[in-house]
Amino acid sequence: xxxxxxxxxxxxxxxxxxxxxxxxxxxxxxxxxxxxxxxxxxxxxxxxxxxxxxxxxxxxxxxxxxxxxxxxxxxxxxxxxxxxxxxxxxxxxxxxxxxxxxxxxxxxxxxxxxxxxxxxxxxxxxxxxxxxxxxxxxxxxxxxxxxxxxxxxxxxxxxxxxxxxxxxxxxxxxxxxxxxxxxxxxxxxxxxxxxxxxxxxxxxxxxxxxxxxxxxxxxxxxxxxxxxxxxxxxxxxxxxxxxxxxxxxxxxxxxxxxxxxxxxxxxxxxxxxxxxxxxxxxxxxxxxxxxxxxxxxxxxxxxxxxxxxxxxxxxxxxxxxxxxxxxxxxxxxxxxxxxxxxxxxxxxxxxxxxxxxxxxxxxxxxxxxxxxxxxxxxxxxxxxxxxxxxxxxxxxxxxxxxxx
Amino acid sequence: xxxxxxxxxxxxxxxxxxxxxxxxxxxxxxxxxxxxxxxxxxxxxxxxxxxxxxxxxxxxxxxxxxxxxxxxxxxxxxxxxxxxxxxxxxxxxxxxxxxxxxxxxxxxxxxxxxxxxxxxxxxxxxxxxxxxxxxxxxxxxxxxxxxxxxxxxxxxxxxxxxxxxxxxxxxxxxxxxxxxxxxxxxxxxxxxxxxxxxxxxxxxxxxxxxxxxxxxxxxxxxxxxxxxxxxxxxxxxxxxxxxxxxxxxxxxxxxxxxxxxxxxxxxxxxxxxxxxxxxxxxxxxxxxxxxxxxxxxxxxxxxxxxxxxxxxxxxxxxxxxxxxxxxxxxxxxxxxxxxxxxxxxxxxxxxxxxxxxxxxxxxxxxxxxxxxxxxxxxxxxxxxxxxxxxxxxxxxxxxxxxxx
Numbered sequence: 174x175x176x177x178x179x180x181x182x183x184x185x186x187x188x189x190x191x192x193x194x195x196x197x198x199x200x201x202x203x204x205x206x207x208x209x210x211x212x213x214x215x216x217x218x219x220x221x222x223x224x225x226x227x228x229x230x231x232x233x234x235x236x237x238x239x240x241x242x243x244x245x246x247x248x249x250x251x252x253x254x255x256x257x258x259x260x261x262x263x264x265x266x267x268x269x270x271x272x273x274x275x276x277x278x279x280x281x282x283x284x285x286x287x288x289x290x291x292x293x294x295x296x297x298x299x300x301x302x303x304x305x306x307x308x309x310x311x312x313x314x315x316x317x318x319x320x321x322x323x324x325x326x327x328x329x330x331x332x333x334x335x336x337x338x339x340x341x342x343x344x345x346x347x348x349x350x351x352x353x354x355x356x357x358x359x360x361x362x363x364x365x366x367x368x369x370x371x372x373x374x375x376x377x378x379x380x381x382x383x384x385x386x387x388x389x390x391x392x393x394x395x396x397x398x399x400x401x402x403x404x405x406x407x408x409x410x411x412x413x414x415x416x417x418x419x420x421x422x423x424x425x426x427x428x429x430x431x432x433x434x435x436x437x438x439x440x441x442x443x444x445x446x447x448x449x450x451x452x453x454x455x456x457x458x459x460x461x462x463x464x465x466x467x468x469x470x471x472x473x474x475x476x477x478x479x480x481x482x483x484x485x486x487x488x489x490x491x492x493x494x495x496x497x498x499x500x501x502x503x504x505x506x507x508x509x510x511x512x513x514x515x516x517x518x519x520x521x522x523x524x525x526x527x528x529x530x531x532x533x534x535x536x537x538x539x540x541x542x543x544x545x546x547x548x549x550x551x552x553x554x555x556x557x558x559x560x561x562x563x564x565x566x567x568x569x570x571x572x573x574x575x576x577x
Numbered sequence: 578x579x580x581x582x583x584x585x586x587x588x589x590x591x592x593x594x595x596x597x598x599x600x601x602x603x604x605x606x607x608x609x610x611x612x613x614x615x616x617x618x619x620x621x622x623x624x625x626x627x628x629x630x631x632x633x634x635x636x637x638x639x640x641x642x643x644x645x646x647x648x649x650x651x652x653x654x655x656x657x658x659x660x661x662x663x664x665x666x667x668x669x670x671x672x673x674x675x676x677x678x679x680x681x682x683x684x685x686x687x688x689x690x691x692x693x694x695x696x697x698x699x700x701x702x703x704x705x706x707x708x709x710x711x712x713x714x715x716x717x718x719x720x721x722x723x724x725x726x727x728x729x730x731x732x733x734x735x736x737x738x739x740x741x742x743x744x745x746x747x748x749x750x751x752x753x754x755x756x757x758x759x760x761x762x763x764x765x766x767x768x769x770x771x772x773x774x775x776x777x778x779x780x781x782x783x784x785x786x787x788x789x790x791x792x793x794x795x796x797x798x799x800x801x802x803x804x805x806x807x808x809x810x811x812x813x814x815x816x817x818x819x820x821x822x823x824x825x826x827x828x829x830x831x832x833x834x835x836x837x838x839x840x841x842x843x844x845x846x847x848x849x850x851x852x853x854x855x856x857x858x859x860x861x862x863x864x865x866x867x868x869x870x871x872x873x874x875x876x877x878x879x880x881x882x883x884x885x886x887x888x889x890x891x892x893x894x895x896x897x898x899x900x901x902x903x904x905x906x907x908x909x910x911x912x913x914x915x916x917x918x919x920x921x922x923x924x925x926x927x928x929x930x931x932x933x934x935x936x937x938x939x940x941x942x943x944x945x946x947x948x949x950x951x952x953x954x955x956x957x958x959x960x961x962x963x964x965x966x967x968x969x970x971x972x973x974x975x976x977x978x979x980x981x
């Protein structure tokens with residue numbers, strides 16, 4: 174029998190004992206940064222922009238020279254010339270003058286506002302008429318408005334997205350120190366398993382977990398190492414685990430983690446290192462194992478693909494981000510249940526849901542299933558976690574849905 | 578002056594005129610499918626599982642033989658042997674017998690329920706005592722419970738995620754026909770621009786858009802083609818556009834799309850093909866151009882990185898999914914505004930927001946900014962779209978946030 178931990182206890186034990194994965198950095202080009210984890214803070218060593226720039230096409234003026242002007246009483250200003258894009262203007266503006274500046278062009282010294290080209294007129298005599306007043310600083314981005322010098326602009330642990338690529342390129346940073354991706358090994362055990370590329374005989378089952386876990390590992394910013402199927406046999410599994418750990422930072426073994434006659438995972442972990450827990454009070458996913466061999470974390474996951482996926486998402490994904498020092502942002506949404514979910518008898522439960530929008534609110538429809546059905550995931554957009562102390566949920570209850 | 582379209586009109590014009598991108602498929606290994614778009618429906622040509630299997634370690638029985646049994650009055654059944662994982666049992670079960678079946682093992686003919694090993698006892702005389710009754714079908718997954726034969730299990734246009742990898746591998750599908758990734762060219766124009774790898778002179782600006790757009794294109798499942806910076810000059814841009822279109826399915830030109838003296842993008846598009854609109858009533862992002870050259874869609878985007886990013890997200894990302902026939906699922910959440918947002922004077926407006934959780938609800942804090950500030954994106958987790966007819970939003974209003 175398993176002595177199970179609560180999910181909270183399990184998380185705590187994992188956090189207290191995860192291997193001190195040697196955080197190694199590597200330098201990666203800005204073209205390949207999506208999903209990588211920033212290794213240290215990015216501090217700007219310049220102002221962005223580095224000069225005052227116009228946000229419109231129009232005329233740079235001293236604001237006060239336009240106060241009170243209108244269509245009927247324009248402010249007539251001497252025309253000093255045009256600022257070229259990417260060029261520093263070689264003239265100054267005073268209360269009697271103006272200069273044309275295109276969007277993004279540098280504001281000449283002396284000027285402190287822009288009048289849009291729509292509100293100005295060229296009288297052809299080297300003057301320009303301003304038909305609308307402009308307030309000081311109007312239509313100008315000042316030096317450092319975007320980023321100040323010595324400002325920390327991205328912090329270590331940020332999982333880099335498209336939006337961050339913008340910040341980095343604005344600072345002229347084309348190569349970035351990111352955390353080296355941890356290598357995570359995946360073993361499937363079970364005498365009934367065959368690889369998906371092999372023909373299936375009656376009573377055999379395809380090895381789904383290897384492919385799901387490798388894909389999930391990749392989506393958590395790590396490098397999956399596919400080891401393949403190992404027979405549910407102590408010696409064979411022991412050899413495979415020892416060999417894999419030479420090449421991996423973390424190892425996942427799916428299947429063989431319950432208490433059947435032949436399930437060898439826990440025994441193998443114990444023979445080579447330490448097992449911290451065997452069993453979590455969660456449905457699905459109870460027969461989960463966490464241990465350490467040498468300095469490396471090892472996990473035993475349920476053989477059922479759905480259970481194995483949930484355990485990955487709830488315990489292993491956060492752990493993989495943690496050893497990379499990454500700040501995970503879980504996409505989740507609040508939705509209204511379309512059907513009641515009965516009590517779960519003292520075990521935390523994960524219920525997959527379909528999400529759809531109706532009358533500007535999100536609805537979550539629970540997908541009831543027998544443990545282990547992988548097709549459930551194909552239909553689901555997310556899942557809800559029902560606490561062990563919760564005595565079930567009612568229709569129309571608002572729930573937080575973790576998006577897949 | 579621009580004659581602007583509403584965002585709805587713009588979307589409609591784009592949808593009616595997007596190039597008939599020749600949907601070409603390619604075959605990709607299951608190891609490289611994340612984010613790819615399924616080319617045709619996936620239909621199962623077998624049952625999953627293909628046999629009745631146990632979901633527990635225990636004894637296969639005829640359910641009715643256990644009815645009424647208990648700790649004190651166990652049901653004594655002849656022991657027929659053990660089912661090996663991955664092997665077809667060569668015996669049958671009747672009302673007087675049972676057999677050991679491990680989790681995932683095949684249920685022998687005749688049996689219709691499982692009794693968990695915890696509720697059985699071995700009396701050592703080749704019989705087993707069942708201490709708890711089991712109902713018909715208890716702890717069994719039947720043939721086809723997960724997937725039926727000839728069932729469509731994933732539909733064309735699905736953007737493949739980890740969860741779908743599970744479904745494919747359960748069906749033994751290791752290679753999949755996906756849509757060939759459209760090649761999307763990116764040109765930045767502007768005499769003030771320099772590449773981010775170059776030293777910056779006063780009055781120059783780094784080319785942020787190339788990197789942001791290439792990254793965004795990648796995240797939309799397409800292949801970015803970085804063309805680089807082209808001077809804001811009709812001839813130079815015309816040559817670059819013509820050359821790029823030979824190698825790309827779609828072309829994005831950022832900068833040079835407003836109506837400044839030198840802005841050449843619209844003129845170049847007109848000289849080579851047709852411009853369908855020039856200007857969208859949206860803030861930021863007004864000077865957006867959509868046209869077609871030959872059979873290929875071309876877009877002019879604002880030079881300001883923030884505006885350019887929003888235009889990509891609102892108009893170009895959906896278009897890129899559409900030409901791949903992909904069903905996009907936008908992650909969004911409902912949140913409560915922490916501050917009022919004033920009226921936007923007849924233009925649809927995109928307001929970036931920070932999201933945080935407080936007392937089990939999501940709060941959205943608007944990030945007010947001057948147009949074009951890229952650092953705003955670094956702080957934002959999403960954005961809200963305020964309709965042109967909306968006269969502003971109040972504190973505590975519930976808004977839908979599109980997550981970045």
